[in-house]
Structure formats: C-alpha cells, structure tokens
Amino acid sequence: MAKATVLKSAAFKQNHSGDICAIVIIEESHFSAHYIAKENFLAIDAFTCGDINFEKAVAYIQAQVQAKPYDEIEFKRGIRDRSDSSFVSGIAALNAAAMLCFFKPPVMTPALGKHIVAEFYYCNPGLINSAEFVLDTFNKGLSLGGCKNHFSYVHQFQPQGISAVALGDGVHLTIHDWPEYDYASIDLCVFDKNVDLKKVMEYLSQQFQPQRLTCYHFPRGNMHAGELKPIFDQLANDGSEVLTAVLKR
Secondary structure: OOOOOEEEEEEEEOOOOOOEEEEEEEOOEEEEEEEEHHHOEEEEEEEEOOOOOHHHHHHHHHHHHOOOOEEEEEEEEOOOOOOOOOOOOOOOOOOEEEEEEEEOOOOOOOOOEEEEEEEEEOOOHHHHOOHHHHHHHHHHHHHHOOOOEEEEEEEEOOOOOEEEEEEEOOEEEEEEEEHHHOEEEEEEEEOOOOOOHHHHHHHHHHHHOOOEEEEEEEEEOOOOOOOOEEOOOOOOOOOOOOOOEEEEO
16 A cells, blocks of 8 residues: 555444455545454455555555464446446546455354445436535434444545545445545445444435435445345345446455
8 A cells, every 4th residue: 555645544444343444545545444353354345446456555464463264255347338237328437446345254153243334326416516514414323223423534536536434343334436426436345243234324315315226235245145245225225236246355
C-alpha cells in the first residue's frame, strides 16, 4: 500500500472478546479487516476502482499472520462496457472490482458473519453527493439495524463523488459513489448476529433512491457456497442486473 494515498484509517478492539475491526480508506477504495479472537479468524474485504494492487497487500498480510488455509472470492463491481452481458443501458462505463478474502481455521462449519454487497443504479445524484446526507443515512441505518456506530468518516471528491465508512462492533458499512453515473457501491459486513442486515439495507435503498439495484450475500467465516446469490427480492426492481461472479481458490 506504499504507493496508495491513505485518506483515513481506524481500528477498534472489543474489550470483552478481543475482536478487532479495522478499515483503511484509500482514494476511491477501501481495505477492511475483522478479527474474531475466539475462532482465530481474519476476514479481509478489499475494494478498488483504480490501479492499487490489493493482491500484493493481501499476500503480505497472509505472510505476516501465517494464515493457512486461505480462501478468496473476486468479482466485478460497477458499470460495464457494451461488450459485457451485465451492461446497464444508458450509463457510461466505469471499471471497478472487489475482492473478499477469508483466512480461517481448517474446520469451520457455521458462518461467523454475513457480508452484503449492493449495487445501486440510477440513484438520486444530489443525495449520494452529499457528505452530510450519506453519513446521516449510515448512522440511522445502522441504528435501525441494532448496531451502535463507533466511527464515521466521509471524503468528498472534487468535483463530485464520495467515499464513506462507518464502523461498529464487528460491523463495517462503506459506500463509494459516482454521482455523474448515478451509481453507488455499498458493502455491509457484520459479525454480530443481533444486527438486522435487512433493515439496514432497506433503509439505505429508501434513502439513496436507486431505480435499479442488486444485493448479494456472502457467508463469512466458513467455506463459501461457490456462487453469489441475490437476496432481499423485495428490494430488487424488475430487470435488476445480475453481475458475473468469478471465484478463485
């Protein structure tokens, strides 16, 4: 990450469990980590829309924590060009990618957490370009879902665009948006079974007003099912784009 411009970083440790939640915001990208002490488990979430080489960063972390085995999912985010089957008509091309990585013990059956990946298309550009509105939406959404927000940060790009994050106990919520494309990319990762992800995502969709969206669900902390599955059908409007998932092992 030496060549990356770090905008903000934060980390919190729960006194009662020893669990750690951390995040780094890098330009139009982020890098987060959740460590579950009881299970000796580390989950990494990396999002990039630039030339940042997250694979090297993940390899460095893997070497430092001596994590074995190692599991990884990588897939496309954002808006495609016309040669791509998931191209959204009427929006210019935007290249983005996300990589969710799993470091875990050899045997782990139940999932320790859940991760929601949401693609919001045709949002209200004025709303997703308002730093105050985005942070207020994050705070209220997490509160509705039963999560206390310990840390919030938003970076306003010029002339437009936002990267924002909120951290709670075992929870991170991020957004990277491009008002010029009416597009927002949202990630919600939760390692607290008491947090209602559905309520959070429903509130975000109501506030950001996407005309088209898709949500995907990942179990975190066990062997993934081998494919990404759309969830929250009541949120997805007719004609929602189904993004292609590329799995790596």
